[in-house]
């Protein structure tokens with residue numbers, strides 16, 4: 001099955017409210033300016049850019065007494081729109097490629113994909129695991145909660161987006177590259193049985209073996225796979241332009257091998273690239289790395 005479609009629909013989501021540090025709202029433009037369209041067209045895809053979802057510039061802190069989630073209202077409104085746009089693109093037979101923005105946009109992307117693919121596998125590349133809830137979060141930042149929401153755990157305003165019954169099953173999700181897991185996230189991952197391949201696993205077994213196992217998990221009894229790529233999975237030496245960098249990440253080649261193996265498997269139905277923050281970048285290195293990885297996801301090869 002070659003689930004990668006020939007038409008790619010690019011959706012920009014300049015959302016920053018899920019993260020602490022300013023600048024991630026410039027991610028979609030930095031990725032576009034690094035020639036993502038040309039890269040895909042050179043590979044034979046037709047691209048359609050549906051532009052950016054409008055995000056209000058004015059921060060109105062909607063934290064209510066006793067509630068820990070920062071900017072819940074803005075984030076849920078943007079994710080609702082994103083859910084519709086992703087579902088529409090897929091309804092037209094297109095492959096949605098969502099450019100972030102902070103990682104809270106995974107909520108809208110995944111909820112949109114779930115409208116069409118009910119048994120969805122998710123391969124989540126991240127230094128973090130993003131399974132906090134209001135009970136466990138230290139920061140209150142919703143980008144640290146988006147995977148929990150997609151699994152059906154979190155604030156009612158978020159888990160209801162696209163329908164409360166639309167959610168991932170933990171056995172269809174893998175996380176790769178984790179090296180910063182909050183104490184409250186550990187029992188969540190364990191209780192739900194989510195497979196996490198940490199940097200330790202990658203050091204020990206190599207990316208090839210990790211990807212083989214990960215692909216086995218996300219393709220078992222699923223009808224398609226979504227890629228959620230948080231650029232902070234890469235080592236900060238390769239990708240300095242992220243809001244929450246953590247030392248000891250994926251090398252340039254490990255990241256590409258993972259994306260190449262994902263393409264070879266031919267199971268992807270959607271993808272998102274998030275957390276590129278041009279304010280912290282060095283000579284656009286991170287946005288360029290993002291576009292190069294997108295190239296590998298869509299079939300680019302050295303020879």
Ligand SMILES: NC(=[NH2+])NCCC[C@H](N)C(=O)O
Nearest residue numbers: 103128132139141143144244
């Ligand atoms: N998508 C991300 N970069 N997430 C970082 C999350 C960091 C931390 N675990 C938190 O919940 O605040």
Ligand SMILES: [Mn+2]
Nearest residue numbers: 103126130230
């Ligand atoms: Mn993340």
Ligand SMILES: [Mn+2]
Nearest residue numbers: 127128230232
């Ligand atoms: Mn992260």
